[in-house]
Amino acid sequence: MPLKVALVGNPGVGKSLIFSQLTGVGVEVGNYPGSSVDLFSGSSCWQRERVEVVDLPGVYSLEDGAETDTLIRRIVEDDEMTTLVAVLDATRLERTLYLLLQVAEYGRPMLAVVNMTDEAVRRGISVDTARLGELLGIPVVATSAATGQGIDRILPSALLEARPASVEVPYDNHVEAAVHSLGRSFGIDRRTALQALQGLGDDPDLLESADDVSKEIGRRHRMSAAQIIATNRHNLARAIADQVVSSAGEADAGIDRLLTRTFPGVPILVGVLGAMLLAVFIVGGVLEEYIVEAFDFLLLDPIAALDLDPLVREVLVSVGLALQSGFGIAFPYIFTFYVLLAVIEDSGYMSRAAFLADRTMHRMGLHGEAIIPLVLGFGCNVPAVMGTRLLSTRRERVIAAFLITMVPCSARTVVISGIVASFVSLWAAFSIYLIVLGLILATGVVLSRVTPGPQFGMVLEMPPLRRPRPDLVLLKAWLRIKEFLYIAMPLLLVSSIVLGLLGYFGVIAAFQEAFAPISEGVLGLPAYASTALLFGILRKEMAFETLVVLAGTARLDTVMTGLQLYVFALVSTLFVPCISTIAVLRQEIGTRIAGLITVYTLLLGLFFGALFNFAFG
Secondary structure, eight states, X not given: XXXXXXXXXXXXXXXXXXXXXXXXXXXXXXXXXXXXXXXXXXXXXETXXXXXXXXXXXXXXXXXXXXXXXXXXXXXXXXXXXXXXEEEEGGGHXXXXXXXXXXXXXXXXXXXXXXXXXXXXHTTOOBOHHHHXXXXXXXXXXXXXXXXXXXXXXXXXXXXXXXXXXXXXXXOHHHHHHHHHHHHHHTOOHHHHHHHHTTOOSOHHHHHHHHHHHHHHHHHHSSOHHHHHHHHHHHHHHHHHHHHBOOOOOOOXXXXXXXXXXXXXXXXXXXXXXXXXXXXXXXXXXXXXXXXXXXXXXXXXXXXXXXXXXXXXXXXXXXXXXXXXXXXXXXXXXXXXXXXXXXXXXXXXXXXXXXHHHHHHHHTTOOGGGHHHHHHHHHOHHHHHHGGGGSSXXXXXXXXXXXXXXXXXXXHHHHIIIIIIHHTOHHHHHHHHHHHHHHHHHHHHHHHHHSOSOOOOOOOOOOOOOOOOHHHHHHHHHHHHHHHHHHHHHHHHHHHHHHHHHHHTTHHXXXXXXXXXXXXXXXXXXXXXXXXXXXXXXXXXXXXHHHHHHHTOSOGGGTSOHHHHHHHHHHHHHXXXXXXXXXXXXXXXXXXXXXXXXXXXXXHHHHHHHHHHHHHO
């Protein structure tokens, strides 16, 4: 049987960084059988044997009822898993011990890794790992994933020393009696009985009996059985932490009060996001200009100068435009955005932003952490949709995916700034963002009421504020942009060739003629605008570029009115997501929902385009 090691821990404990230190660059993303949640897996080598390392999604509990929790319970129970490595945070040991105590009840070989020891030292915290190992009954390794300290001890300890934990949670007498009674009646172990008391399991008879017992416990204690079980675990985690943590160190309480209160927290958040987007647009705009010119000089102009068959020329030009478009947006705008996002995440500020956004997000059926993929959407919708994996339920992922496709990405910003800001006014361009923001909020409120599935509250651990490390920031940004390039770029190349061939064989012209009643009659736009909108499905900024080509001039205000320019930009912004986003939507949440989002945004764009045309035309 191959050696397999799974990393389990809370969000923000450095688990993923440990994973990358152990596996290097050979990372694969795949679904665990029977689940839609993606897992990261990679390979390492120990004593000439291949070891598969799996990075499980970060969770605070295995019993919250979310799909991610169910997945992790299945993996923990999997006999093919050699060792479970529970990653703890040295700066918040008590909080992260709670999950370890849950995992320990499965009786699987375990290793505890106390990470962030460098941060603990900075904050004046000392953890007695030897004593912690005695109390838990498993080996304990102290590490600092940021510096690489202790990482080399993880695999040897996990494969040679790991054993089932001896620690047991002393539950309330009524809970213990219920566990014993259920175990005797149904022939189940202690852990299964505890989960049944919390409403988890597949056996309807067991769940019915457990519910009756749980209600009786609730009447006696005026607390549910699940609350009592959680309290007992927290009490043991606190008792263990009190014995091994020598000091509390200094806290960031003063700064946190500023960052997490409505005032000045919200103005600070708006300022941070605004400054980040402004930096992306300035830096990205400068870099894009150089990259586009380089592609023109090195690729597109030489192709135009060649004496080629028209069909071959069309294919080569399509490939060149796709590469120019992809690298002209991916690296200048999105990579810059990812670098800044990694800085915010690594500093610990993103958790404070999620806390501030929680109340607003809750009204849209989400919680504060959903702000992360939504902010990602300003860079590119593709990785933002991928980022919905961090949300705990399918309901939240569906709602977030709907809203992300409406967020003006960097490519849509090119359309808004290049058309409206340049030829109408800055206020008109700004008004498009306000319209989109209002539609996002309204759509979220409606979806929160009609989307089926449970909604959970947010349990969020505040990581310590720290100075970001440049090497880790660049590594995180590169891993994100690499995933985008592997998925979006191939689709962009294929789609560009297909659209180029459609234009060569006259299909585009036929399309333009067929849809002239909509583009001219409903939206009040020139007939060729429908072709530009079609190319916008390939890449949003290509709607602008195609419009310029078809209009025959870069001075669009000489061939279109201000209202036409505004309507075109508004429709392009709200219109069908780009083909890469549609493909990722299909991959992440299924064909049906992806199709529904596509139809919804299509109708939304046409409706508001027609509304402004008839209202102001």
